[in-house]
Amino acid sequence: MSSSSSFEKRKAAAMAAMSMASTDKSPKGSIDTPIIPLLDSINSHPSFFTTSSCSGRISILSTPAADAAPKKKSRGGAWLFISHSPADPASVTDLLFRDPPKPTTHADLTFRFEPFILAVECRDLDLAQRLVSIAVASGFRESGISSASKRVIVGIRCSIRLEVPLGRVGGFWCRRSMLGFWWGLRMRRWKVQRNRKLNELKHLWRNKRSGEKDKAKCGFSYITSHGNAGGLGAHDCSISVSKLVTIGEQVEKIFLWGHSVSILDDKHHSKALIFGGFGGFGRHARRNYTMLLDTQSGLLEAANFESCPSPRMGHTSSVVGDLVFVIGGRGDPLKILNDVWMLDVDENEWRLLECAGSVFPPRHRHAAAVAGSKIFIFGGLNNVTIFASMYVLDTESLRWNEVTVQGEWPTARHSHAMVSNGSQLFMFGGYDGEKALDDLYSFNIRTYLWKKEKTVGRIPRERFSHSMFIYKNYLGIIGGCPVRQHYQEMALLDMQSGIWKHVMLNSAMSYLFVRSSANVVGDDLVMIGGGAACYAFGAKFSEPMKMNLLQLLSANALLASSGMMDKHGIHKAEGHSKDNDGSMLGLSESSETLTESSNLNETHDGIPELSGRKCWVLQLERKHGKKGKDILKKFGWLDLGRKVYSCENGTHISLPVTGKFCAIFLKHELDRKHEFLGANNHLQEPVVAEKFSMEDISSETALNHLFSFGGSFCTDEVAHVRSSPKSPHMVMSEAVGPLIKKWGLPTNLMEQIPTRWERLGDIVVLPASSFKDPAWASIENELWPAIAKSLRTSRLARQGRIAPTGTRDSTLEILVGDNGWVHHRENGILYSFDATKCMFSWGNLSEKLRMSNLDCGDEVIVDLFAGIGYFVLPFLVGAKAKLVYACEWNPHAVDALRHNIQANSVADRCVVLEGDNRVVAPKGVAHRVCLGLLPSSQNSWLTAVRALRVEGGMLHVHENVKDSEEGLWSEHLAKSIHDLAKSEGFCWEVAVEHVERVKWYGPRIRHLVADVRCKQLQI
DSSP states (O other), X not given: OOHHHHHHHHHHHHHHHHHSSSOOSSSSOSOOGGGHHHHHHHHTSTTEEEEEEEOXXXXXEEEEOTTTSOSSSOOOOEEEEEESSOOOHHHHHIIIIISOOOOXXXXXXXXXXXXXXXXXXXXXXXXXXXXXXXXXXXXXXXXXXXXXXXXXEEEEEOSOOEEEEEEETTEESSOHHXXXXXXXXXXXXXXXXXXXXXXXXXXXXXXXXXXXXXXXXXXXXXXXXXXXXXXXXXXXXXXXXXXOOOEESOGGGGOEESOXXXXXXXXXXXXXXXXXXXXXXXXXXXXXXXEEEETTTOEEEEEOOSSOOOSBBSOEEEEETTXXXXXXXXXXXXXXXXXXXXXXXXXXXXXXXOOEESOOOOOBSOEEEEETTEEEEEOOEETTEEOOOEEEEETTTTEEEEOOOOBSOOOOOBSOEEEEETTEEEEEOOBOSSSBBXXXXXXXXXXXXXXXXOOBSOOOOOBXXXXXXXXXXXXXXXXXXXXXXXXXXXXXXXXXXXXXXXEEEEOSSOOOOSSOEEEEXXXXXXXXXXXXXXXXXXXXXXXXXXXXXXXXXXXTOSOOOHHHHHXXXXXXXXXXXXXXXXXXXEXXXXXXXXXXXXXXXXXXXXXXXOOTTOOEEEEEEHHHHHHHHHHHHHTTOBOTTBOOEEEGGGTEEEEEEOHHXXXXXXXXXXXXXXXXXXXXXXXXXOOOOSOOOTTTOOHHHHXXXXXXXXXXXXXXXXXXXXXXXXXXXXXXHHHHHHHHHHHTOOGGGGGGSOSOOEEETTEEEEOTTTTOSGGGGGGHHHHHHHHHHHTTOSEEEEOOOOOSSTTOOOOOEXXXXXXXXXXXXXXXXXXXXXXXXXXXXXXXXXHHHHHHTSOOTTOEEEESSOTTTTTHHIIIIISOOSEEEEEEOOHHHHHHHXXXXXXXXXXXXXXXXXXXXHHHOOSSXXXXXXEOOSSBOGGGHHHHHHHBBTTEEEEXXXXXXXXXXXXXXXXXXXXXXXXXXXXXXXXXXXXXXXXXEEEEEETTEEEEEEEEEEEEOOO
């Protein structure tokens, strides 16, 4: 049975049950009257129905006291009072104080307030996402999708639940007057909040429904009875999304939304300056720290300032020359800001500016764009006020000016996006308080006039909290709300032709580009931050991502040649007016667009209709399939989102084509159909040369070749959609799930499937916490090979805790494979070791790279904790050390170390000293000593001092330190080294020159490396 028919049956049964006169299953036995109009409205929609509801209730519950109840999870209880509408305080106080319950047993009394809650089943996940966005916008901020497997259920709720203990039967904890006053206050607030939020929800729902009807009249369906989103046509091409791997500071520091990102130019051109936002490492909060991310190397650094703006989110940051301006934002729900801060990049200083001119009202979620020395601000939000005003800040005179309303002025909105291009500003989308918007406006900074743009092709869906960018001649839109589950795409507008193109984002990783930032750095689109909060899934943050936009241009995926567009009627050249910068001012009223001129939803003398609901294919004989596919791919006419497949008993090939190809066909060939169209819509053209070059072929010649192949242009009845790439976690879950079902194991074991793992060479290493339940052991003979196969590895292992011995042995367990010997290459260095006997740290990558970049050509170095060569090899291979003494007492690590110095051809400059470094380490020879032991190397500090030359040298001291005690540890370290040196007869000046923050070792515990300079004093 199809999911659609199952949905219809469940809805019919639910509606029948609601209409029956008998009581329902709730304790009250009937539906709450205040919400019946809302339920009727939702249930009238063919793609939704309500499954349970409550308008809110207040109650007093009597439960057996913990010391009197039997030992079981539920203690039972009885309702002393319950009401689904505001109750008179006197009736409650009389119940408790005039006729109190008889104290037959020890019972606890609790006042409970439970707010409105509604469960709605949706036809599909996409519709559920839309309903959640309506609910959240109405104030029910804890709404979310509570079920998405067999049935898609949305829970609409808020977080004002309250439980207050009143005491025990016969002994209350408050006076009657106080309870009456408190009860009355709570009832008044409940009534106001319930009415306001329910009215907002009903208002938004009605607007959505009326919006659907209006759009349906135009041939564009917003939500159909089958729940498909209108306008989701085929993608013109695809682009790969890759994770931007960071080093240095914890990447969780930029797990933010509502932040701002500025790209610093010239010498800082590849660095992104990230400020503010909500999230960050540890407990999520509004932030005011500044981070610098090198988008090329991935180095993430913290920028420290004496003073800086207060914590905020929803602000804007704009770059003018070497200055960064941060404007407005929200400090907390009651603190909306209008301050202007300036960061001088050269001076490395934040300054609070005092601006003259017009009064700039406080706001957040506004949009800003820079043109010359001016910053243009439009829209924004301040509590319930949504702005439609525009202000300009002259950064030279520091004066605000409000722009006079003229032209096609946009409506009020917040959470929109705006970018500048030459003498134009472009603004798209936003939220007007009732609905998301899908309009595109341009603003001319010379005439100060707004204009609503008219474009060609499938416009991007309505959205807010999205991002915009400019790349070459294209305006891009990505992300935003409402979030689509099935389609992740980028919309690109050719600003010369006014045509929209849509690009599929290919990635096995999960990302949520909501309230994120999109910045073009060179040919890369860098996405930083973004996310959302949902009561069902918790807070979700996106890692930094990167897309190379050259993928689009090099594959000719966006547009064919401009000559093709002119000849085949995609647009009329006279329909565009351009300024001196060549940027698009919009299509004029007389411009011909696809929808206006072609009337694509109608049938043209036998040509099939072209609606957003249908997909199209070009059918060719199999012998012409390869050439036809090559032509379609070259000009971006092949729909990469669907599969090529055989038809007509294998004699023909169906090639999925894009909406662009359909438009070319309908616009260009319609006028010539009587000359070139035969029966069954077969394309017929004069025979052309059989041999041709794909490199030099023009678009018109390519079309003629397709005609000569005798192709048929028809509806794709199969619509083989390419499957989205699956994450390794999903693949593993699909491999393990059948085993659990086969052997009848508890389904909650699936929670122990890890989401992250490491690779050591060709060994996949699962975390120690995975598959720990003893039940897994009963199927391990099938389990481990299935997991190895799903991860495409021949060797599988599980990590154990590092043995708490002096030699720090590994406890890695090999699950699939013969042995644990691996070869791992890092920073150009080969590390080989037995992973079951030697530990290997991934988190020290940045520190090993730092040591490798030192200039140690004339230095002798002593490594007191050499291991398999973690720092010995960077010193020898990268830093070109003259000689390294490597001390290590783990015999397994010593074997690997000897192998590694041979494999990296540095054995002639390394002396391996096996044993306790306090015994075997040399004395008085080192320019530099490495103490790479965690959690502390303090027991070898004296050994390190003795290893240095009389003249002193450098110590690299590793330690795990509480983040709040970093300064104290540095002082303690310097004093301790000084005292140890003095005890050995050295007269040294000791100073901590630098503290490197390598990684977070645990909650609020940092792995630090202090560079301690020891310098002999002249006496």
